Amino acid sequence: MMNYVVGVDIGGTFTDCVVVDEGGKVTIGKSLSTPADFSQGALNAAGDAAQNIGLKNADELLGATRLFFHACTVGDNTLITRAGAKTGLILTKGFGDTLHMMRGKIAEGLTENEIAHRSALDKPEPFVPRKMVEEVPERVYYKGQELIRLDVHAAEQAIHRLVAKGAESIAVCFLWSIMNDSHEQQLAEMIKKNYPELFFTLSSEVAPYLGEYERSATTVFNAYIGPKISSYLKNLQRILHSKGLEREPLIMQAYGGVLGVGATCKNAVGIIESGPAAGIVGTRFLGERIGEKNILATDMGGTTFKVSVVRDGVIERDYKPVILRHSILSTKIWVESIGAGGGSIVWIDPETGLLKVGPQGAGSSPGPVCYGLGGSEVTVSDADLILGYLNEECFLGGRMRLDREKALEVLRKKIAQPMNMSVADAASGIYRSYASW
Numbered sequence: 001m002m003n004y005v006v007g008v009d010i011g012g013t014f015t016d017c018v019v020v021d022e023g024g025k026v027t028i029g030k031s032l033s034t035p036a037d038f039s040q041g042a043l044n045a046a047g048d049a050a051q052n053i054g055l056k057n058a059d060e061l062l063g064a065t066r067l068f069f070h071a072c073t074v075g076d077n078t079l080i081t082r083a084g085a086k087t088g089l090i091l092t093k094g095f096g097d098t099l100h101m102m103r104g105k106i107a108e109g110l111t112e113n114e115i116a117h118r119s120a121l122d123k124p125e126p127f128v129p130r131k132m133v134e135e136v137p138e139r140v141y142y143k144g145q146e147l148i149r150l151d152v153h154a155a156e157q158a159i160h161r162l163v164a165k166g167a168e169s170i171a172v173c174f175l176w177s178i179m180n181d182s183h184e185q186q187l188a189e190m191i192k193k194n195y196p197e198l199f200f201t202l203s204s205e206v207a208p209y210l211g212e213y214e215r216s217a218t219t220v221f222n223a224y225i226g227p228k229i230s231s232y233l234k235n236l237q238r239i240l241h242s243k244g245l246e247r248e249p250l251i252m253q254a255y256g257g258v259l260g261v262g263a264t265c266k267n268a269v270g271i272i273e274s275g276p277a278a279g280i281v282g283t284r285f286l287g288e289r290i291g292e293k294n295i296l297a298t299d300m301g302g303t304t305f306k307v308s309v310v311r312d313g314v315i316e317r318d319y320k321p322v323i324l325r326h327s328i329l330s331t332k333i334w335v336e337s338i339g340a341g342g343g344s345i346v347w348i349d350p351e352t353g354l355l356k357v358g359p360q361g362a363g364s365s366p367g368p369v370c371y372g373l374g375g376s377e378v379t380v381s382d383a384d385l386i387l388g389y390l391n392e393e394c395f396l397g398g399r400m401r402l403d404r405e406k407a408l409e410v411l412r413k414k415i416a417q418p419m420n421m422s423v424a425d426a427a428s429g430i431y432r433s434y435a436s437w
Helices: 038-053 058-063 074-080 152-164 182-194 212-242 261-266 277-290 380-387 404-416 423-435
Strands: 004-010 014-020 026-032 065-071 087-092 133-136 146-148 169-173 199-202 250-252 258-260 295-300 305-311 336-338 344-348 355-361
Touching: 004 038, 004 058, 014 038, 026 038, 038 058, 038 212, 058 065, 065 277, 074 212, 087 152, 087 212, 133 152, 152 182, 169 182, 169 212, 182 199, 199 212, 212 261, 258 261, 277 295, 277 305, 344 380, 355 423, 380 404, 380 423, 404 423
Parallel strands: 004 065, 065 250, 087 133, 087 169, 169 199
Antiparallel strands: 004 014, 014 026, 250 258, 295 305, 305 336, 344 355
């Protein structure tokens, strides 16, 4: 019986599956992503790959799988759409404004054009509102000695108040817990005792590094996306196991390695921007095989276009990344992204009247107009279809027929007519605007 290594990557528009057999033969599968339940898209892609190999279905493939690797954008999407858990934050008394004060770097994470406009120079909206922040009397010296014993009663009351306010997750970040985490561990035991199902994150575990604000932000990010990531991965593991996979799935991390499901659920912040990491690691491996040490790695998706660099055989890494204008302490591979992909939405700037492409994307649901899945916004894919760069009969391996007439109708109504252009000129303008990125 053949043993396979399977890799699945869930993107904003499509889910891809790559299967490698014992002889090194590579087979691919592809399906639309399923935002309502991403695991279904993973199974669909695996099923497509299985059929391309000559197997009956995904069950037969998974039953013969030796290693299953998985990368996803669930963490990124949860942050971007602010669809995470309602999070409470517990800090050392006197430091309740740490997250909101930041470090005064109000231009961090903005483009040069945005910095030029003072209206954009404000601090990003925190993921924990001030009313969901509690302060607890405790203090540890920077060398680790206990200066003020943790006030157990105050800590329990803080937990109760946050839960009463609707907290679905709690982040705990005490001053100098990186030198002595006993107070954070005490608070963790209180949470387990009183609310055993409540998700929580300790700064001493997820970000044991210097930097009071950055450690707090990292802990909050982990607590914010943790419940959704845990729910998704545990459900995926359960489904894969029911379909015949015997080994634990290995989840791609943004720094370029992999972790099991349990470790990833505990350190959910590690999968933020992990999507392209596998591709970059693979690029370096390929470079080593062909004797190239300096490589520009690119990743074209339906939503974004990503670029990274391998220099002198070393992958460039970002040790203090800025994500959504928040500085965090979670090492990741350095990647630059622009909102330019096949699903990038085309729009007319109401102030200048100029044609714009992205950064918003149509994703897979409803997707571009030509997908025929309910999309109503013109995208790059619609323009490409009209210009003849896409074959309406052979999309997704011929399993999906594109609706050229619908794309023509919507592009004419929303773009060509308002700009007094022909449909062909409007489509060409979209293509040229996209290519100029």
